[in-house]
Amino acid sequence: MTGTLFSKADKDIEINKNNDCNDLQCEEFEETPLYAAVLTYLSYAILCLFGWLRDFLRQSNIEKKRGAVDPNASLGFVPLYQSYESFYTRNMYTRVRDIFNRPIASVPGAQFELTERMSDDYNWTYRYTGRTISAVNFGSYNYLGFAERTGQCATDAINGLKSYAVSSCSTRSEIGTQRYHVELEQLLANFLGVESSIVFGMGFATNALNLPAIASKGDLILSDEMNHVSLIIGMRISGASYQTFAHNDMNDLEAKLHAAIVHGHPRTNRPWKKIFIVVEGVYSMEGSICRLPQLIELKKKYKAYLYMDEAHSIGAMGKNGRGIVDYFNVNVNDVDILMGTFTKSFGSAGGYIAGRKSLIDHIRIHSHANTYASSMSAPIVQQIISSLRLLSSPEGKKRICQLADNARYFRRKLVDMGFIVYGNKNSPVVPMLLYLPARVTHFNREMLRRGIAVVTVGFPATKLLEARVRFCLSAAHTRPMLDAALAAIDEIGTDICLRYSSRHVHRRLKDL
Amino acid sequence: MGSPANHDNVASLATDFYSLLESFKETPFYHLLFEIFLVLTVLWLILFRKPRRIEKKLTEKEKQELIDEWQPEPLVPPVDANHPALNVRVLDGIVGKTIEIDGKKSLNFATFNFLNFVGNPRITDKAIQAVQKYGVGSCGPRGFYGTIDIHLELEERLAHFFNCEEGIIYSYGFSTVASIIPAYSKRNDILFVDEGVHYAIQKGVEASRSTVKWFRHNDISDLERLLVEQDIHDKKNPKKARTLRRFLIIEGLYMNYGDLCPLPRMVELKYQYKYRIFMDESVSFGTIGQTGRGVTEYYNIDRRKIDLISSSLEYSVGSIGGFAVGSSFVVDHQRLSAQGYCFSASLPPLLAAAAIEALNIMEEEDTTLCDTLMEKSKRLHQKLLDIKGYLIVGEDISPLKHLRLTNSQNTVARLEEIVEFAQTRGITITVARYLNDEHRLPEPSIRLILNVEMTDEELEFLCTVLQEARVKVTV
Numbered sequence: 001m002t003g004t005l006f007s008k009a010d011k012d013i014e015i016n017k018n019n020d021c022n023d024l025q026c027e028e029f030e031e032t033p034l035y036a037a038v039l040t041y042l043s044y045a046i047l048c049l050f051g052w053l054r055d056f057l058r059q060s061n062i063e064k065k066r067g068a069v070d071p072n073a074s075l076g077f078v079p080l081y082q083s084y085e086s087f088y089t090r091n092m093y094t095r096v097r098d099i100f101n102r103p104i105a106s107v108p109g110a111q112f113e114l115t116e117r118m119s120d121d122y123n124w125t126y127r128y129t130g131r132t133i134s135a136v137n138f139g140s141y142n143y144l145g146f147a148e149r150t151g152q153c154a155t156d157a158i159n160g161l162k163s164y165a166v167s168s169c170s171t172r173s174e175i176g177t178q179r180y181h182v183e184l185e186q187l188l189a190n191f192l193g194v195e196s197s198i199v200f201g202m203g204f205a206t207n208a209l210n211l212p213a214i215a216s217k218g219d220l221i222l223s224d225e226m227n228h229v230s231l232i233i234g235m236r237i238s239g240a241s242y243q244t245f246a247h248n249d250m251n252d253l254e255a256k257l258h259a260a261i262v263h264g265h266p267r268t269n270r271p272w273k274k275i276f277i278v279v280e281g282v283y284s285m286e287g288s289i290c291r292l293p294q295l296i297e298l299k300k301k302y303k304a305y306l307y308m309d310e311a312h313s314i315g316a317m318g319k320n321g322r323g324i325v326d327y328f329n330v331n332v333n334d335v336d337i338l339m340g341t342f343t344k345s346f347g348s349a350g351g352y353i354a355g356r357k358s359l360i361d362h363i364r365i366h367s368h369a370n371t372y373a374s375s376m377s378a379p380i381v382q383q384i385i386s387s388l389r390l391l392s393s394p395e396g397k398k399r400i401c402q403l404a405d406n407a408r409y410f411r412r413k414l415v416d417m418g419f420i421v422y423g424n425k426n427s428p429v430v431p432m433l434l435y436l437p438a439r440v441t442h443f444n445r446e447m448l449r450r451g452i453a454v455v456t457v458g459f460p461a462t463k464l465l466e467a468r469v470r471f472c473l474s475a476a477h478t479r480p481m482l483d484a485a486l487a488a489i490d491e492i493g494t495d496i497c498l499r500y501s502s503r504h505v506h507r508r509l510k511d512l
Numbered sequence: 513m514g515s516p517a518n519h520d521n522v523a524s525l526a527t528d529f530y531s532l533l534e535s536f537k538e539t540p541f542y543h544l545l546f547e548i549f550l551v552l553t554v555l556w557l558i559l560f561r562k563p564r565r566i567e568k569k570l571t572e573k574e575k576q577e578l579i580d581e582w583q584p585e586p587l588v589p590p591v592d593a594n595h596p597a598l599n600v601r602v603l604d605g606i607v608g609k610t611i612e613i614d615g616k617k618s619l620n621f622a623t624f625n626f627l628n629f630v631g632n633p634r635i636t637d638k639a640i641q642a643v644q645k646y647g648v649g650s651c652g653p654r655g656f657y658g659t660i661d662i663h664l665e666l667e668e669r670l671a672h673f674f675n676c677e678e679g680i681i682y683s684y685g686f687s688t689v690a691s692i693i694p695a696y697s698k699r700n701d702i703l704f705v706d707e708g709v710h711y712a713i714q715k716g717v718e719a720s721r722s723t724v725k726w727f728r729h730n731d732i733s734d735l736e737r738l739l740v741e742q743d744i745h746d747k748k749n750p751k752k753a754r755t756l757r758r759f760l761i762i763e764g765l766y767m768n769y770g771d772l773c774p775l776p777r778m779v780e781l782k783y784q785y786k787y788r789i790f791m792d793e794s795v796s797f798g799t800i801g802q803t804g805r806g807v808t809e810y811y812n813i814d815r816r817k818i819d820l821i822s823s824s825l826e827y828s829v830g831s832i833g834g835f836a837v838g839s840s841f842v843v844d845h846q847r848l849s850a851q852g853y854c855f856s857a858s859l860p861p862l863l864a865a866a867a868i869e870a871l872n873i874m875e876e877e878d879t880t881l882c883d884t885l886m887e888k889s890k891r892l893h894q895k896l897l898d899i900k901g902y903l904i905v906g907e908d909i910s911p912l913k914h915l916r917l918t919n920s921q922n923t924v925a926r927l928e929e930i931v932e933f934a935q936t937r938g939i940t941i942t943v944a945r946y947l948n949d950e951h952r953l954p955e956p957s958i959r960l961i962l963n964v965e966m967t968d969e970e971l972e973f974l975c976t977v978l979q980e981a982r983v984k985v986t987v
Contacts, residue, residue: 068677068839068840068841068844069841070841071816071839071841072788072819075783075786076786077786077788078754078755078756078757078758078786079757080696080757080788080841080842080845081845082755089848093848100655100656101654101655101659101847102657102659103659103660103661103663103664104657104659104660104661105660105661106645106646107645107646107647108646108647108649108650108651108652108657108658108660109647112657114657115661137657139652139656139657140651140652140656140657140658141651141652141857142651146649147647147648147649147651148647149643149644149645149646149647150644153648154643154644154647154648157643157648157862158640158643158644161636161639161640161643161862162636162640163605163606164605164606165606165607165608165630165631165632165635165636165830166630166635166636166639166830166831166832166862166863166866167630167826167830167831167832167863167866168603168607168623168630169607169623169624169625169630169826169827169830170607170622170623170624170942171945172597172600173596173597173600173945174600174622174623174942174945175601175603175607175611175620175622175623175940175942176607176623177600177601177602177603178602178603178604178607179602179603179604181602182602201684201832202683202684202686202687202856202857203856203857204684204687204851204852204855204856204857205684205686205687205852205856208687208690209686209715214587214588228855229851229855230851230855230856233719233851236719237715237718237719258575258579261578261579261582262570262575262578262579271582272584273584273585274584274585274587275584302579303582303583303584304584305584305587336587337587341857342649343649343650343651343652343857344651346649347647347648347649347651348648348649348860349648349649349650349683349857349859349860356587358587358588358590358591359587359588361591361593361598362588362589362591364597364598365591365592365595365597365598366947368686368711368715368947369686370597371597371711371945371946371947372686372710372711372712372947373684373685373686374685374826374832376832377831377832377860377863379639379643379648379862380648380649380860383648383649453657455656455657
């Protein structure tokens with residue numbers, strides 16, 4: 001909630017002065033316009049006022065209390081939730097609940113079917129009408145368009161089901177390892193250009209359960225402030241100390257590295273056993289890309305270990321789809337621990353860690369997921385194997401180019417129209433700023449009315465001021481789909497004044 | 513009243529004092545002010561000023577030297593190439609009642625396939641249909657178009673199966689309970705946890721950062737002791753006690769010990785000491801109780817008295833994932849606060865479809881599958897007790913049993929030998945694997961799991977092989 005009104009502008013100027021890798025690291029984070037900030041704070045203040053009024057009405061039984069009631073309410077138990085914790089849920093989230101958790105009834109491809117649901121009591125309960133709404137999908141993580149129900153990958157997954165059934169009900173360290181696990185790990189290691197890799201059934205768990213195997217008490221982890229929750233949970237459980245550095249700010253990171261080695265542990269001054277730098281490849285809320293070349297330089301200078309989470313960048317970035325390492329064309333062995341997920345670009349589920357054989361062997365022995373969690377299901381693995389094979393073929397190259405094309409085109413058009421768009425111009429995630437909560441919900445509903453499903457996020461997933469809509473481009477999006485979306489954004493943007501940018505001229509789509 | 517000398521002393525004191533007062537009146541005002549200021553300064557110096565720490569100022573050269581000298585530890589410590597995790601058996605086929613390893617068939621007593629749903633053609637068919645309709649992955653978290661209608665159906669079915677208000681599903685069994693506990697229990701809340709809970713629960717408890725009070729495994733008197741202690745502590749500070757939530761974390765059927773929790777007494781204590789019960793029924797779902805509805809059915813306790821039941825779809829149901837059921841008031845909170853639910857991609861639809869079909873089978877054949885399993889478990893238990901030299905840990909009705917060698921012969925190495933020998937004879941069993949940082953590392957054991965489709969002859973064969981193995985190993 002602190003003012004971000006001016007700090008980001010300075011960062012931009014610094015970036016543009018950066019000599020090397022200019023084009024690849026060209027990012028923009030225009031500062032929040034003053035009037036938008038004021039109006040946003042005012043909106044939340046008014047929402048709070050109304051929230052308190054409604055709570056008061058509910059307390060004094062003037063208004064009916066909706067929502068579930070504690071079955072243990074009158075028995076003297078300590079309340080399970082404090083009333084201030086659920087203030088936000090009751091009074092703000094429920095008003096706009098219909099824009100989240102929308103159920104779908106088809107494959108989450110570029111065009112999909114949403115189940116229609118109606119609410120007669122302002123989003124407290126829903127009823128399903130049985131109809132579906134067809135919409136263009138800008139919300140699902142389907143970067144390379146592998147979310148398909150027909151085609152090579154789906155057929156292979158079905159064959160996997162017939163040969164291996166759904167699950168083997170055992171862990172990898174007991175009887176759960178199958179030939180296809182070994183095959184996938186080898187294929188993945190070859191694809192990434194590393195010695196070895198290990199796969200897990202859930203991407204979130206890959207971070208949360210394996211960071212404790214790598215880092216432990218006495219280590220220091222320096223993590224970017226925008227890192228994903230799974231990384232933070234992993235850091236916490238590992239027992240290591242952790243500090244955050246400003247998002248993508250290499251000067252801040254260097255200062256912290258310097259101080260860490262010179263002064264050691266803050267109280268005892270003991271030297272740290274190991275220092276880790278944890279970053280993500282593509283940050284999905286900001287659309288920015290980590291500064292890998294500078295990170296590698298820093299890591300070599302200060303002898304730290306680099307952990308890169310490529311959840312959103314593997315498959316989607318780089319001319320061969322090999323992620324950020326491919327994008328910047330650096331040596332893959334410079335990144336000590338490569339992590340990624342299969343949910344986004346491969347249309348499947350799960351995560352992996354890749355690197356040197358000694359690292360992977362250590363993880364196999366000490367990972368929580370390897371010892372206690374069920375091994376991956378056959379069709380899931382088969383889908384990844386098929387899509388990996390496809391990625392190395394001409395068909396795959398076509399998809400990668402199409403995604404890059406779509407991302408750049410879409411972003412260029414939005415920027416030219418005068419909207420504030422954050423992030424790197426090559427990132428497949430395009431966040432556009434909306435600021436006011438009312439505009440956020442109106443935008444979402446209006447886009448759906450025009451047949452385009454988008455994802456809007458606000459507080460607490462983002463900073464209080466920076467509510468945004470996040471477009472996830474896909475290789476499966478055709479030019480007409482993108483144009484339809486741009487036309488809709490243009491129309492709605494004019495209706496509710498979403499053109500905030502002061503750096504670019506505000507234009508209508510037809511004038512571009 | 514004293515002697516004239518005393519009287520004189522007092523009088524002189526009085527005059528001294530009087531003259532002191534007179535002199536005060538005569539001093540200039542600024543002098544008084546200065547004196548007061550000095551006194552106050554001295555008081556401040558004594559009471560409030562903290563001694564300044566002498567800071568080490570390092571020169572740039574010294575800092576550079578420190579940086580050059582510092583050597584981090586290697587990324588990972590040296591690895592033992594003979595560790596069992598690096599030398600696992602690699603299978604290639606359906607892991608059902610029988611498995612094929614190196615071309616030879618063997619009976620499978622090692623995987624959590626209690627109801628033999630692995631490889632069931634009905635379930636496979638439904639999963640194939642789901643792939644043909646939805647593709648493989650769900651491509652998003654539940655909040656952003658990752659909610660597929662099949663998830664909502666599965667949640668409803670699970671809630672209906674357990675006769676609870678609402679259900680919620682997770683995409684990974686381990687993350688289920690590890691995300692649930694921190695969603696409700698925060699710093700300063702109190703958790704009473706059984707020492708024998710499995711690793712995922714331990715991690716959930718750790719992630720919550722609450723005050724944890726461990727009680728000895730299945731020891732109600734130890735739990736009561738802790739509750740009484742906490743009660744005494746509360747009475748000293750009732751205002752604080754009113755804001756601290758208390759939870760009891762237990763399992764229905766313990767995975768590491770194969771025994772049931774003493775639920776009736778725990779429910780009684782719940783209403784006496786006002787804590788909420790979170791029970792993990794990963795192993796007891798589908799295996800205990802006449803229709804597989806778990807420990808609450810077995811003990812005939814109203815399920816509404818348990819605040820939250822969490823379980824797994826990876827054992828009896830034969831799919832992947834986890835779920836929780838309970839009252840809407842409790843379960844709905846997780847949709848915004850459970851990290852493993854909000855920030856993770858949702859369960860792939862084909863796995864949800866497989867789970868729904870498994871539930872269909874359980875609900876239609878409900879009187880025979882679980883009953884049969886409990887019967888066979890009892891019979892197996894009797895047969896195992898007849899073998900000399902083994903210690904059987906677990907309830908007789910539990911399909912999950914731990915086998916240990918008696919006395920000091922119980923080592924992992926000997927158990928591995930038994931497992932190897934059994935494999936040559938056509939029985940697949942496994943040593944239970946744990947990480948060393950378990951809260952209370954269980955004794956080494958072989959985890960025997962009974963499949964409901966096993967015949968009596970097959971159980972006899974298992975016991976014969978176990979007997980031969982023991983003789984061979986302890987010679």
